[in-house]
Amino acid sequence: MTKVFLKRKIANRIFNGHPWIFLNEVEKINGNVNAGDIVDIYYADEKFCGRGYINPKSQIIVRLLTRKNEAIDASFFYKKIEQAWQYRQKIGYTENCRLIFGEADELPALIIDKFNDYFVIQTLAYGIDIWKPAIVEALQKLFSPKGIYERNDVPVRELEGLPQLKGFLSAAFDTNIVIKENGLQFYVDIENGQKTGYFLDQQDNRRAIKQIVKNANVLGAFTYTGTFEIHAAHYGAKSVLGLDISANAVAQANKNAELNGLAHICKFEAMNAFDVLKIWAKEEKKYDVVMLDPPAFTKSRENIQKAITGYKEINLRGMKLIENGGFLVTSSCTNLVQPDLFLQTIEMAAKDARKKIKQVVFNAQASDHPIIWGLDNTNYLKFLIVEVRDK
Numbered sequence: 001m002t003k004v005f006l007k008r009k010i011a012n013r014i015f016n017g018h019p020w021i022f023l024n025e026v027e028k029i030n031g032n033v034n035a036g037d038i039v040d041i042y043y044a045d046e047k048f049c050g051r052g053y054i055n056p057k058s059q060i061i062v063r064l065l066t067r068k069n070e071a072i073d074a075s076f077f078y079k080k081i082e083q084a085w086q087y088r089q090k091i092g093y094t095e096n097c098r099l100i101f102g103e104a105d106e107l108p109a110l111i112i113d114k115f116n117d118y119f120v121i122q123t124l125a126y127g128i129d130i131w132k133p134a135i136v137e138a139l140q141k142l143f144s145p146k147g148i149y150e151r152n153d154v155p156v157r158e159l160e161g162l163p164q165l166k167g168f169l170s171a172a173f174d175t176n177i178v179i180k181e182n183g184l185q186f187y188v189d190i191e192n193g194q195k196t197g198y199f200l201d202q203q204d205n206r207r208a209i210k211q212i213v214k215n216a217n218v219l220g221a222f223t224y225t226g227t228f229e230i231h232a233a234h235y236g237a238k239s240v241l242g243l244d245i246s247a248n249a250v251a252q253a254n255k256n257a258e259l260n261g262l263a264h265i266c267k268f269e270a271m272n273a274f275d276v277l278k279i280w281a282k283e284e285k286k287y288d289v290v291m292l293d294p295p296a297f298t299k300s301r302e303n304i305q306k307a308i309t310g311y312k313e314i315n316l317r318g319m320k321l322i323e324n325g326g327f328l329v330t331s332s333c334t335n336l337v338q339p340d341l342f343l344q345t346i347e348m349a350a351k352d353a354r355k356k357i358k359q360v361v362f363n364a365q366a367s368d369h370p371i372i373w374g375l376d377n378t379n380y381l382k383f384l385i386v387e388v389r390d391k
């Protein structure tokens with residue numbers, strides 16, 4: 001096995017369990033390596049650190065798979081996936097769940113979403129991509145699924161020297177499926193939907209709006225396929241309008257409203273939410289509840305300030321649209337904007353909007369996406385409900 005030696009002064013991060021090793025943390029490599037090879041990592045004092053996969057083309061040169069001296073083979077991946085499944089079952093996620101959440105499940109760069117009998121996979125680094133056959137075999141053995149699909153049409157793969165692609169990893173199947181969530185039904189377009197087709201990370205937060213939407217006029221922005229909005233209608237909202245810039249998402253959202261018999265309450269329109277929030281705030285339109293769930297605003301540290309400005313702006317406008325005593329339901333999935341910073345941003349927005357806010361709920365993502373302390377990017381979703389009053 002090729003040995004990779006770390007520099008003497010490395011970040012505590014690695015000692016403390018973080019699985020990434022950056023190019024500039026490596027002192028020397030004993031032997032030739034190809035992308036995807038399994039290598040052994042040693043500290044500068046020659047003590048064993050762990051075993052992982054290497055990609056000399058990537059800034060993250062090694063991602064550790066284990067701290068033990070154990071074989072990395074098909075049965076390793078089977079065991080890891082089985083463990084992750086047992087954990088999901090233990091904490092109550094069985095029908096739909098994120099089965100593998102990458103680093104949080106000690107399978108760096110691997111995502112597997114389970115939509116009942118269907119599985120959607122992303123392999124986002126070279127060294128995990130080559131294990132795809134073993135991963136598929138493990139899913140076949142554990143679940144006998146109706147279908148497995150890969151959504152590797154993700155730009156981040158190019159940093160690893162991997163092509164973007166999508167397609168079947170099992171016999172072909174109809175990729176338009178229906179899943180159940182909180183007693184409602186939703187179409188999921190596995191082939192052409194965003195990310196893996198559906199945002200499972202908000203599955204518990206969608207229930208958190210139950211009380212505050214009763215008899216409310218609700219505005220949702222960045223609705224995707226309308227899941228929050230359809231929950232609102234189901235929980236007793238008087239009217240719900242959802243906005244998304246994607247015409248496909250809006251079409252799917254309207255179909256979802258119909259599927260649940262809520263099309264008379266819930267309407268969706270294709271609009272740019274940034275523009276609309278600005279105009280409607282000026283026009284002094286009012287809603288009892290405003291819900292915002294925008295896409296990530298940045299993936300790079302240089303742009304954090306821009307992301308914060310973006311959050312401040314949409315939340316300020318959202319608050320202005322709320323009746324005195326109404327509620328703002330607001331989310332952020334930008335992992336570089338950590339929870340404290342997000343709350344500070346909402347506080348600034350309230351100040352500028354001249355509103356008093358009261359925290360009702362503050363959550364992260366659903367627990368099938370485990371948060372690992374020390375792995376900051378596993379703590380990525382912020383979900384906040386505040387009551388909003390005039391000052």
Ligand code: SAH
Pocket residue numbers: 194198199202221222223224225226227228243244245246249271272273274293294295
């Ligand atoms: N709330 C959804 C997920 C939203 S994902 C759920 O729980 O399923 C973010 C959505 O914002 C995407 O559907 C994307 O199409 C949409 N979006 C991005 N930019 C937008 C804009 N300027 N105006 C409106 N929607 C936008």
